[in-house]
Amino acid sequence: MRALLVQFIVAAVLIGGVLLFTRFTAWRSARAAQQRAAVQKKGTAAAAAVASRIRSPSPPPLPLPATEPVPVRTASSPHLPPGGYQPPPASGPVATPVRWVPEGETVTVAGISFNGGLIYFGDPARNREFRDEPAVIDPTLAVDRQRVQDVAWSASYWPRYDRLLPTDRTLFLNWLSHGRADGSVAIGIVFLFYYGIERRILVDAVTDPAARAEVPRLLAEVDRLRRIYVHSAFHDYSGSLRDLAIALYGNASRFRATATLSPGNMPTGMTIVLGRLVGEGQALPAVLAFDWARCLDDAPRQSAFRLVEAELEALFIARYTARYPTGLVISAPKRQLSIEHRGAAGNRIGLRLTVGVPDVRGISAPQRPLLQLLQACLEDLGALVRVRKRERPTALEVAAALPAELRGSGANEGMKPLYDLMDGALKSTPIGVFAGDRLLTAAGVLAGQKWGKRECTALLSALDSIGIGVEPDVRFDGPIVDATKSVAVFRLPDDAARSPSANYRMGQLLLQLAVAVAAADGELDEREMEEALQHLDRLFALEPTERLRLQAHLAWLESAPPSLAKLSNRLKSLPPEPRRALADVVVGIAAADGRIDPAELRTLEKVYRALGLDAATLPADVHRVQTGVAPRPMQPTTATKPQGLDVDAIAAKLKETAEVQRLLSSIFVEDSSMPLVDAVTPSVPTYTASPIESANLPIAGLDAAHSTLLRQLLAHSSDMVDRADVERWCDPLGLLPDGALESVNEAAYSVAGDALLEVDECISIRSDIRDILTRSLEGVPA
Known part of the structure; x- marks a missing residue:
């Protein structure tokens, strides 16, 4: 019995110990849990306190943009509202969607008010669609006005x-708050507003x-910002947006x-516009x-036409309009x-747009003629590009290099004095005469500037290109323009020759002789001179432009x-053969109509005396002409051609009078500082030319000067x-050598x-x- 009692007591003690240990362990675990909860609670409270003063940690930065990054420029606003750090109230602002x-509505954030509008305002947490929108101004976020100065x-890229x-x-x-106009702020500030x-x-x-x-109104604000903030990335993005909105x-x-x-880089806006026009059937x-x-992919780059961009556009538009009057x-x-579309904001880097218009980027039919037209226009502006590359090109040089479609009083402001002079001189007459210095001044020739045949030829060629003809003209056997003497000007047609034909040269030579003979008796009779001019025109069958130039001469x-x-005096110094x-020639011209009247005989006598010939031989010479020995009149080949001279025979005679021709020209150019057009230096190789070649007829479209150079090269x-x-x-x-050689090669090609x-x-x-x-x-007809 006693042993049983002892066993019972031992068992009770063991059970009680186990229960006590279990309760102690549970108490200790609960205690530890309470301590951890207290620490966590304190940490949460501390974090909340910090968050009220400092924003939450930033997430990992966005990847760098594929295009040019926005450079960060340090700047602070010179205008700060009073006050320091402005945390939200303890209760926090009311969160609104x-x-x-x-524009015009006033908004206040942390004591800073602004009424410009055009912003998104509210708590993005209340609108799912705005949670990723960078431009939303959230009034619940902290603002520090104390340390901002x-x-x-x-902020880095994509703020x-x-x-x-x-x-x-x-x-x-x-x-x-200061009107979005401070040009010194960092461009990131401008971008953040622009995102909205x-x-x-x-x-x-x-x-x-x-x-x-x-x-x-939004585009107007974009344009205003573009004027204030000259920044390449901002201009690229805003320009693309502007085009897209208008499109x-x-x-x-x-x-x-x-x-x-x-x-190869068509802007999005242009692609949409082209699609709209094509889809609606409108002309381009x-x-x-x-x-x-x-x-277009094969279009010339801007560097090729940088110096002539405005002219290229004007020329293209003129020719496009001429080819497609109502548009293509x-x-x-x-x-x-x-x-x-690549937007500026980080959440709009790749914005897919389905517009619902035809896609014209893949059609080639209209692209080919447009590209060919652009390339042709740029090629025709090559002369202007070369002029613009010079250090200080004159207004006349620029105007002369313009294609015909761009010439006119409005094409070059520097040409206004010259156009005004021409308009005044030709207001009521086809030919105007005034002092040479007025022409040179209006054309930009400066006093004291080197002035010789080369410079005069360049000036006259430039005047040709803008439709102004001048006499005398060194290219037509005349002297250089003299500031102390008169010049005659006239409107030069586009198809006018730039060098004298054989017929014109003979007519001009004889007109000079006729004026000299007529002036020897005193004052010139204008009626007689006009009749002489008409006579030469009729005999030599001059072209209309040649007749106009001879009239100006x-x-x-x-x-x-x-x-x-x-x-x-000068003619008499020549040998008898060229004078005869x-x-x-003079007698043959006088007898071209089949008769010589007494007045013509008296004039011929003066010519004979001027040539140092015996006037007593004149009747015999006239008889020889009338009996067919001398040059005979030509028979008209068509019903519309006037009666003329036997140009072949007269050309042969004038070949014998080359010295006479140069001498007659020298009367008008004796004071020139440069050689004559057809003077040849001893170092130039000689070339035996046919009679028609010695008249310096053009070769393959070349003028007389270039034709002469070509003959010298061939010889x-x-x-x-x-x-x-x-x-x-x-x-x-x-x-000019380089240009002349290029012209010769072009003629050879033809x-x-x-x-x-x-x-x-x-x-x-x-x-x-x-x-x-x-x-x-050698095969050129004589």
Whole structure:
């Protein structure tokens, strides 16, 4: 019994110990749990306190943009509202859904007020669609106004308002409160505001009519910011947005791209506009056609036309309008346009847009003619590019380099004095005569500037290109323009010759002689001179432009008639043969109508005396002409051709009178500082020309000077020519060597199908092309 009691006591003790240990263990675990809960509670409270003063830690930064990163520029606003750090009230501001704040509504954040509107305002947590929108101004976030004066903008790429430091928020809000016009702030501040405008246009306006109605005002704000903040990335993004908005909501026919245009890179806005026009069956406007051509894959890069961009556009538009008076209409392709727009905000890097218009990017039919037109226009502006590369080109040089479509009083403001002078001189008459210094001054020739044949030839060629003809003209055997003497000017048609034909040269020579003879008796009789001019026109069957130039030449001669005495003295110094040949020509002209009246005989006697010939032989000479020994009149070949002279026979006579011709010309150019057009220096190789060639007829479209240079090259004894020799040949002809050689090669292409010259330090003449050109010249009809 006792042993049983002992066992019971031992068991009870053991059970009690186990229970006590179990309760102790449970108490200790509960105690530890309470301690952990207390620590966690304190940590949460501390974190909440810190969060009230400092924003929550930033998530990992977004990847860098694929395009040019936005440079961070340190700046602080010079205008800070009073006060220091402004944490939200203990109870916190009332959280309201995000809304668009229109222009004019006042908003206050942490004591900073602004009424410019055009922002998103509210708590993004209340609107799921705005939780990823960087531009939303959340009034519940902290703002630090105390330390902002000493802190620069620190946000990196693609700033978000909810991830800014409190000081950065203050900088942004201060910029808003002072009218968004401080040009010294970091560009990231401008971008953050711009993100809101971008969303309003690309997202809200698609479905919200009120937002769509705001688009013009939003674009005006974008334009204002672009004027203040000259930053490449901002201008690229904002320009692209501007184009896209106008393309989507504006007048497609008046669209003009803001974004930079380059080959193979058509802006999104232009793609949409082209699709709208094609889809609606509208014609393509000229300006939009020009922009489209610039974006094609094979279009020239801007560096090729940087110096002539405005002229290239004007020329393209002029020729496009001439080719397509009502505009080019393009058939709509079946494929619809779907594009991806690269926005500025980080959440709009790739924004897919389905516009519902035809996609014109893949159609080639209209692209080919536009590209060809653009390339042709640029090629025709090559001369202007070369002029613009000079150090100080004159207004006349620029005007002369313009294609015909761009010439006129409005094309070059520097040409206004010259155009005004011409308009005044030709207001009521086809030919105007005034002092040479007025022409030189209006053309930009400066006093004391080097002035010789080369400079005068360049001036007259430039005047030709803008439709102004001048007499005297060194290219037509005249003297250089003299500031102390008169000039005659006239409107020069586009098809006017730039060098004298054989007929014109004979007519001009005899007109000079006629004026000198007539002036010897006293005052010139204008009626008689006009009759003489008509007589020469009829005999030599002059072209209309030649008749006009000869009339201007007569007006110039009448302003200062040549001296017959001086002419006579010089003619008498020549051998008898050329003087007799010239007399035969004069008699032949007088007898061209089959009779010589007494007045004509008296004039012929004066000519004979001027030539130092015995006037007693005149009747016999007249008889020889009338019996067919001398040059005979030509019979008209068609019903419309006037009766003329036997030009072949007279040309043969004038070949004998080459010295006479040069001497007659020298009467008018004796004071010139440069050689005559047809003077030849001793170092120039001689070339035995046919009678018609000695009259310097043009070759393959070349003028007289270039034709002379070509003959000299063909007559050269070697296949190699020193550049110094070419320069020496070009100088008396008034030509610039490089341009002249290029013109010769172009003429060779037209005749022989290849270039005559290979131009380097030494100039090589291709013998096969030389032979072809030589045979071609020998085959020119006399």
